[in-house]
Amino acid sequence: MAQATATTADSKLWGGGRSPFNVSYGKMMMWFFLLSDTFTFGAFLISYGTNRFFSAVWPDPNKVFKAFPMMGHMSLPLLFVSIMTFILIMSSVTMVLAVHAGHYGDRKGVIKWLLFTIVGGICFLSCQAWEWTHLHSEGAWWGSFTDFSAPASSIEHFFRAKAISNPAFAAGAGMQATHDFYNFFFTITGFHGAHVASGVVLLIIALVNSVNGTYDRRGHYEMVEKIGLYWHFVDLVWVFVFTCFYLL
Amino acid sequence: MSHTHNDHNTQHFYEGDQSKLYSGVMNPHFGHDITAPDSKKQVGRIWKVFWILLVVTIVEVILGMFFSHHLPEGLVAFFFLTLTLLKAAYIVSVFMHLGDERRNFLITVLIPLVLFIWFIIAFLADGDFWLHMNSTSPTRDVAAIVSIK
Numbered sequence: 001m002a003q004a005t006a007t008t009a010d011s012k013l014w015g016g017g018r019s020p021f022n023v024s025y026g027k028m029m030m031w032f033f034l035l036s037d038t039f040t041f042g043a044f045l046i047s048y049g050t051n052r053f054f055s056a057v058w059p060d061p062n063k064v065f066k067a068f069p070m071m072g073h074m075s076l077p078l079l080f081v082s083i084m085t086f087i088l089i090m091s092s093v094t095m096v097l098a099v100h101a102g103h104y105g106d107r108k109g110v111i112k113w114l115l116f117t118i119v120g121g122i123c124f125l126s127c128q129a130w131e132w133t134h135l136h137s138e139g140a141w142w143g144s145f146t147d148f149s150a151p152a153s154s155i156e157h158f159f160r161a162k163a164i165s166n167p168a169f170a171a172g173a174g175m176q177a178t179h180d181f182y183n184f185f186f187t188i189t190g191f192h193g194a195h196v197a198s199g200v201v202l203l204i205i206a207l208v209n210s211v212n213g214t215y216d217r218r219g220h221y222e223m224v225e226k227i228g229l230y231w232h233f234v235d236l237v238w239v240f241v242f243t244c245f246y247l248l
Numbered sequence: 249m250s251h252t253h254n255d256h257n258t259q260h261f262y263e264g265d266q267s268k269l270y271s272g273v274m275n276p277h278f279g280h281d282i283t284a285p286d287s288k289k290q291v292g293r294i295w296k297v298f299w300i301l302l303v304v305t306i307v308e309v310i311l312g313m314f315f316s317h318h319l320p321e322g323l324v325a326f327f328f329l330t331l332t333l334l335k336a337a338y339i340v341s342v343f344m345h346l347g348d349e350r351r352n353f354l355i356t357v358l359i360p361l362v363l364f365i366w367f368i369i370a371f372l373a374d375g376d377f378w379l380h381m382n383s384t385s386p387t388r389d390v391a392a393i394v395s396i397k
Binding site: 020021022023028031035038039042043046047049050051052053054055056061062077078082085086089090092093095096097099100101103104105106109160168219220228229232233235236239240242243246247248 | 277278279280281282287290291294295298301302305306308309311312313316317324325328329332335336339340342343344345349350352353356357360361363364367368371372374375376377378379382383
């Protein structure tokens with residue numbers, strides 16, 4: 001008996017008192033929250049895909065997202081959203097640099113990179129606000145495009161020639177698809193935008209705490225790391241939203 | 249008392265400030281010089297991933313702007329999804345440091361994602377089936393429904 005006990009104690013089995021994953025409780029819970037959020041976003045995007053798969057026609061992203069601020073009616077497909085994507089990737093880099101500075105207890109570095117990240121987040125949200133405003137000015141919103149008796153010309157500019165020539169298009173599938181497309185677009189980018197907005201709030205809190213020296217007194221910058229995980233996740237979701245809505 | 253349990257008094261860790269348990273993989277660097285070579289190496293890795301993400305995104309945009317209309321749809325979707333997963337892997341592994349965590353934690357986080365394989369196949373196949381039904385069944389035909397109206 002004593003022998004067995006000694007063996008157990010000597011082995012490298014987890015004995016409590018420390019994290020078995022070498023990850024703190026808060027960080028692990030952030031990962032699990034992000035995992036649950038992955039399924040929320042996944043469900044959104046998959047329902048979008050299901051809807052698209054059962055529609056005979058679907059709007060073409062190159063026709064829907066072709067406007068650029070100050071460029072009037074010029075057709076510049078994907079350009080604006082590419083800039084939004086670049087801003088978010090850039091803010092992800094500044095975030096990971098803030099986390100890195102936190103690992104070394106470099107307060108000034110953390111403050112600098114958090115500031116850049118906040119600016120990036122606000123730039124992204126501003127871009128999204130412009131894009132939503134622009135689409136709204138074209139008549140798109142939640143619950144828009146429901147009039148099946150409206151002439152085809154009211155929605156034709158969202159589709160490729162191949163879709164317009166599909167007999168189902170004029171029979172109602174075109175209007176239905178436009179309606180569905182915008183409902184999904186505003187819901188999913190809106191849900192993502194809400195994540196970015198709350199991320200910016202969290203970053204501002206972390207910035208204030210860093211300036212006040214809260215994390216130095218605590219002895220670690222784990223809070224910056226946890227908010228960083230959230231921020232990268234938001235970037236990660238955008239990678240998928242970008243593919244599903246703008247590329248495919 | 250047997251020695252199977254840790255004798256150290258760790259109760260206060262659980263009752264007080266949870267953050268005292270912080271022992272992240274990067275914590276040993278705390279207070280070290282950020283201009284030291286190991287730090288610079290890590291920063292270099294971050295920027296390398298940034299350039300990879302940027303180049304992949306530019307490739308995606310060029311593909312979307314100029315080529316997606318001229319190639320088979322399935323091939324385009326395959327390209328985009330592969331590049332997207334590549335970007336996701338870099339973000340999770342390097343930016344979120346999951347690649348630096350212990351392997352058992354990595355597996356704990358990643359295994360639930362296997363559900364997505366079923367999730368995607370089942371729902372997209374269902375959507376496809378509905379389209380098939382709509383375009384073959386006379387009562388489900390969009391044109392027929394509109395003409396009845």
